[in-house]
Amino acid sequence: xxxxxxxxxxxxxxxxxxxxxxxxxxxxxxxxxxxxxxxxxxxxxxxxxxxxxxxxxxxxxxxxxxxxxxxxxxxxxxxxxxxxxxxxxxxxxxxxxxxxxxxxxxxxxxxxxxxxxxxxxxxxxxxxxxxxxxxxxxxxxxxxxxxxxxxxxxxxxxxxxxxxxxxxxxxxxxxxxxxxxxxxxxxxxxxxxxxxxxxxxxxxxxxxxxxxxxxxxxxxxxxxxxxxxxxxxxxxxxxxxxxxxxxxxxxxxxxxxxxxxxxxxxxxxxxxxxxxxxxxxxxxxxxxxxxxxxxxxxxxxxxxxxxxxxxxxxxxxxxxxxxxxxxxxxxxxxxxxxxxxxxxxxxxxxxxxxxxxxxxxxxxxxxxxxxxxxxxxxxxxxxxxxxxxxxxxxxxxxxxxxxxxxxxxxxxxxxxxxxxxxxxxxxxxxxxxxxxxxxxxxxxxxxxxxxxxxxxxxxxxxxxxxxx
Amino acid sequence: xxxxxxxxxxxxxxxxxxxxxxxxxxxxxxxxxxxxxxxxxxxxxxxxxxxxxxxxxxxxxxxxxxxxxxxxxxxxxxxxxxxxxxxxxxxxxxxxxxxxxxxxxxxxxxxxxxxxxxxxxxxxxxxxxxxxxxxxxxxxxxxxxxxxxxxxxxxxxxxxxxxxxxxxxxxxxxxxxxxxxxxxxxxxxxxxxxxxxxxxxxxxxxxxxxxxxxxxxxxxxxxxxxxxxxxxxxxxxxxxxxxxxxxxxxxxxxxxxxxxxxxxxxxxxxxxxxxxxxxxxxxxxxxxxxxxxxxxxxxxxxxxxxxxxxxxxxxxxxxxxxxxxxxxxxxxxxxxxxxxxxxxxxxxxxxxxxxxxxxxxxxxxxxxxxxxxxxxxxxx
Amino acid sequence: xxxxxxxxxxxxxxxxxxxxxxxxxxxxxxxxxxxxxxxxxxxxxxxxxxxxxxxxxxxxxxxxxxxxxxxxxxxxxxxxxxxxxxxxxxxxxxxxxxxxxxx
Ligand SMILES: Cc1cc2nc3c(=O)[nH]c(=O)nc-3n(C[C@H](O)[C@H](O)[C@H](O)COP(=O)(O)OP(=O)(O)OC[C@H]3O[C@@H](n4cnc5c(N)ncnc54)[C@H](O)[C@@H]3O)c2cc1C
Ligand code: FES
Numbered sequence: 049x050x051x052x053x054x055x056x057x058x059x060x061x062x063x064x065x066x067x068x069x070x071x072x073x074x075x076x077x078x079x080x081x082x083x084x085x086x087x088x089x090x091x092x093x094x095x096x097x098x099x100x101x102x103x104x105x106x107x108x109x110x111x112x113x114x115x116x117x118x119x120x121x122x123x124x125x126x127x128x129x130x131x132x133x134x135x136x137x138x139x140x141x142x143x144x145x146x147x148x149x150x151x152x153x154x155x156x157x158x159x160x161x162x163x164x165x166x167x168x169x170x171x172x173x174x175x176x177x178x179x180x181x182x183x184x185x186x187x188x189x190x191x192x193x194x195x196x197x198x199x200x201x202x203x204x205x206x207x208x209x210x211x212x213x214x215x216x217x218x219x220x221x222x223x224x225x226x227x228x229x230x231x232x233x234x235x236x237x238x239x240x241x242x243x244x245x246x247x248x249x250x251x252x253x254x255x256x257x258x259x260x261x262x263x264x265x266x267x268x269x270x271x272x273x274x275x276x277x278x279x280x281x282x283x284x285x286x287x288x289x290x291x292x293x294x295x296x297x298x299x300x301x302x303x304x305x306x307x308x309x310x311x312x313x314x315x316x317x318x319x320x321x322x323x324x325x326x327x328x329x330x331x332x333x334x335x336x337x338x339x340x341x342x343x344x345x346x347x348x349x350x351x352x353x354x355x356x357x358x359x360x361x362x363x364x365x366x367x368x369x370x371x372x373x374x375x376x377x378x379x380x381x382x383x384x385x386x387x388x389x390x391x392x393x394x395x396x397x398x399x400x401x402x403x404x405x406x407x408x409x410x411x412x413x414x415x416x417x418x419x420x421x422x423x424x425x426x427x428x429x430x431x432x433x434x435x436x437x438x439x440x441x442x443x444x445x446x447x448x449x450x451x452x453x454x455x456x457x458x459x460x461x462x463x464x465x466x467x468x469x470x471x472x473x474x475x476x477x478x479x480x481x482x483x484x485x486x487x488x489x490x491x492x493x494x495x496x497x498x499x500x501x502x503x504x505x506x507x508x509x510x511x512x513x514x515x516x
Numbered sequence: 517x518x519x520x521x522x523x524x525x526x527x528x529x530x531x532x533x534x535x536x537x538x539x540x541x542x543x544x545x546x547x548x549x550x551x552x553x554x555x556x557x558x559x560x561x562x563x564x565x566x567x568x569x570x571x572x573x574x575x576x577x578x579x580x581x582x583x584x585x586x587x588x589x590x591x592x593x594x595x596x597x598x599x600x601x602x603x604x605x606x607x608x609x610x611x612x613x614x615x616x617x618x619x620x621x622x623x624x625x626x627x628x629x630x631x632x633x634x635x636x637x638x639x640x641x642x643x644x645x646x647x648x649x650x651x652x653x654x655x656x657x658x659x660x661x662x663x664x665x666x667x668x669x670x671x672x673x674x675x676x677x678x679x680x681x682x683x684x685x686x687x688x689x690x691x692x693x694x695x696x697x698x699x700x701x702x703x704x705x706x707x708x709x710x711x712x713x714x715x716x717x718x719x720x721x722x723x724x725x726x727x728x729x730x731x732x733x734x735x736x737x738x739x740x741x742x743x744x745x746x747x748x749x750x751x752x753x754x755x756x757x758x759x760x761x762x763x764x765x766x767x768x769x770x771x772x773x774x775x776x777x778x779x780x781x782x783x784x785x786x787x788x789x790x791x792x793x794x795x796x797x798x799x800x801x802x803x804x805x806x807x808x809x810x811x812x813x814x815x816x817x818x819x820x821x822x823x824x825x826x827x828x829x830x831x832x833x834x835x836x837x838x839x840x841x842x843x844x845x846x847x848x849x850x851x852x853x854x855x856x857x858x859x860x861x862x863x864x865x866x867x868x869x870x871x872x873x874x875x876x877x878x879x880x881x882x883x884x885x886x887x888x889x890x891x892x893x894x895x896x
Numbered sequence: 897x898x899x900x901x902x903x904x905x906x907x908x909x910x911x912x913x914x915x916x917x918x919x920x921x922x923x924x925x926x927x928x929x930x931x932x933x934x935x936x937x938x939x940x941x942x943x944x945x946x947x948x949x950x951x952x953x954x955x956x957x958x959x960x961x962x963x964x965x966x967x968x969x970x971x972x973x974x975x976x977x978x979x980x981x982x983x984x985x986x987x988x989x990x991x992x993x994x995x996x997x998x999x
Contacts, residue, residue: 169953184952184954191954196926449555493797498819500819501804
């Protein structure tokens with residue numbers, strides 16, 4: 049039978065830890081499940097060990113803030129379960145059952161309230177050659193730096209757009225590996241049109257200042273910066289050898305490269321909420337599908353599940369601590385406990401929200417999906433090219449679900465994490481509909497692969513399984 | 517006022533509607549296929565892909581013969597599809613096994629074979645029991661768990677890739693001039709002089725002299741509008757699919773088969789849960805536990821996807837084909853073996869619809885067989 | 897594509913075998929980053945196209961880091977922390993569990 053707690057928190061990033069701390073301080077039993085070995089989530093990955101080895105200075109103040117947050121989380125009596133991967137959630141007994149993998153077994157944990165804070169991941173950015181070894185996301189290289197102390201090998205090209213790209217460039221430079229070439233997929237002309245957001249964004253001025261600081265320090269040590277790149281291509285025999293690009297004004301460029309890091313902003317990690325069949329809405333400004341939830345994070349169509357942090361919509365780590373605390377307090381008081389959300393929750397949220405429109409305007413997703421060439425692989429798992437998707441759409445496939453049936457897009461182990469957005473965009477393009485009117489492909493439990501042996505631990509029914 | 521008119525409108529673009537529409541166009545009929553949107557409850561996308569004879573037709577001999585004929589002409593059907601569309605359905609007929617992992621299961625299999633033989637009477641039913649050594653000889657590349665005692669074997673069983681089959685039928689239909697209209701959920705059928713009009717939820721109207729209602733779980737409601745009773749119910753089946761492996765299972769073993777793409781499908785439950793098509797941890801666990809018992813080396817294989825799909829289950833598990841008496845020219849076709857029967861659907865249903873020609877004994881499939889009888893539980 | 901800034905020292909060192917080579921790694925990092933630091937050019941062949949692939953996201957999203965770890969095929973190497981004595985191989989083929997292995 050399932051073990052049982054008052055509140056289960058999924059994800060031990062800024063949002064999940066904040067939720068757990070509030071709920072535990074309210075006197076409730078809390079379990080936190082996370083697939084990493086240590087708490088911190090994406091931004092504060094491995095922060096305890098990095099602090100211990102004296103490298104905290106490489107990553108800036110936002111990262112350093114994780115030291116206290118993790119310590120505060122560790123000081124509670126929360127039942128923290130690292131290396132635990134959530135594969136599904138089922139509604140059960142006026143709450144939910146979390147299905148998860150740990151130590152080679154699938155387990156079931158019942159919770160009266162559930163707080164889902166699985167964070168975000170980088171928006172997949174398909175271009176010709178992006179499957180070559182040597183091409184990885186900038187966030188991946190940051191993880192390698194935080195955990196293994198690894199640096200990109202030269203010649204090193206960094207390509208993409210967004211505030212995080214600028215931060216990463218600064219971090220690599222601080223660690224002694226500035227990119228040789230920086231290809232900016234954003235349009236510097238946009239800066240001015242974004243100016244109208246300036247006043248509202250003032251409230252979030254501290255974040256903005258940081259942004260400007262990164263921008264300035266960005267060019268230090270970089271040999272060449274190319275602005276408004278509209279076409280990117282990687283090539284090589286079996287691994288990356290060269291990067292080619294074109295800019296909006298038609299200028300071509302090419303360079304040898306050993307490492308190409310790409311980044312196109314982040315999108316909510318909504319695999320679980322989608323598999324739970326929570327309705328999701330396309331947020332046009334953020335160009336992302338977000339689960340529908342109330343102001344304190346309660347998910348539409350459930351009375352017992354909440355979403356917090358970047359999982360709910362991209363607002364960054366400071367806002368994640370606020371939405372996490374709010375969801376924790378709301379879930380705790382729903383169970384009759386007295387919960388005090390931590391200080392200045394609304395203020396932190398307001399500042400993050402205020403700066404968002406400016407960032408969205410400055411950094412729309414770089415990839416104009418219509419520009420994906422027919423020979424670009426869009427589904428990495430099944431090696432399916434954009435051309436086949438367009439062909440199937442022309443034959444009458446109506447959307448992502450039927451495309452999946454026809455072509456297997458989204459049927460590999462990543463379950464559409466890498467292709468779902470692109471497939472939806474190609475479908476919208478072919479059907480002449482807005483992305484907001486296009487759904488992503490359906491998802492189901494398990495949201496990550498599970499071995500036969502692991503899965504067999506969920507067997508409780510011993511049901512009769514007649515054949516055919 | 518009509519969006520489009522045709523000789524025949526096929527309502528439903530799944531396994532059954534797809535096969536019939538493909539057959540109709542190839543028979544020269546001007547055919548329009550209406551289908552729902554991207555998110556429809558499609559059994560065609562959720563099924564197991566068996567072309568299965570050994571357990572089909574207990575209690576209705578016509579169904580046993582129908583399944584057998586289907587298997588006999590499946591190769592030709594599949595070859596035709598490939599020739600006209602270039603899509604290979606992956607059909608193979610290596611025979612099929614139903615594994616028995618306990619003495620009860622052995623007895624149950626023996627009993628089915630005896631009953632099917634007695635019912636057929638003509639020596640046409642051939643399945644027989646094989647022992648563990650014979651199983652190992654047929655499937656030499658994997659190690660079976662100690663519980664595997666015996667199996668029933670039928671040489672007419674096989675399997676296909678259901679997604680490729682569906683795609684091929686759609687492509688073949690359109691190549692032959694058929695017109696496919698998605699996002700057209702039919703909500704009503706009305707008379708239009710001598711002919712009929714169908715009305716969609718979107719408010720569009722389509723006209724035809726003949727209509728085939730083949731829209732799966734949507735049939736009971738539409739059939740009732742034209743005086744036909746369709747006593748089907750949903751029955752959930754959950755399926756797990758593994759990552760791709762080297763070829764190792766040369767023949768389908770009932771609820772365990774390897775696809776042409778290398779992944780292993782593990783099935784399958786029979787649950788009475790209404791229209792709930794979610795999949796669940798406990799049933800996934802039970803399916804995995806059984807697979808690990810049968811094939812212990814599969815313990816470390818990754819399950820990459822899983823789903824629940826709703827069978828369209830008639831009370832006796834056998835197909836229903838009928839024409840409305842009060843609305844002549846309107847047909848309903850329903851069953852839960854759309855892959856197995858795709859070949860006979862493409863071949864025979866068009867003759868029935870276009871010219872009233874039916875194979876011998878076809879009237880046995882009429883819904884009238886349920887008149888007055890309490891609805892029996894279907895065999896597996 | 898990635899190199900180590902500093903070699904692991906003392907207690908922080910984990911010793912394992914990757915693609916037959918003895919390798920030292922930093923405690924707390926994943927098998928995937930250890931493989932990259934060891935100079936492995938790719939971690940698997942794509943099962944459909946056969947092309948070489950290497951870790952892309954390092955956070956459990958892309959499934960390009962599938963490797964055989966201690967005999968278990970297709971493990972997500974970026975989610976598995978390094979441990980002393982581990983034996984790691986790239987995932988070269990679709991797994992075969994057969995009594996007979998026809999590659
Ligand atoms: C690669 C990457 C690098 C980033 N770097 C920075 C940066 O340097 N600075 C910055 O300001 N922002 C950065 N961001 C954005 C920042 O990470 C987020 O704003 C912030 O972490 C949000 O906090 P969260 O608690 O919502 O999610 P997260 O911090 O992402 O926490 C979610 C946790 O859930 C875990 N998880 C996910 N799926 C499962 C599952 N199925 N089962 C169990 N556990 C699971 C994750 O491993 C993670 O520990 C980065 C984002 C990414 C994707
Ligand atoms: S590198 Fe992407 S899942 Fe491991």
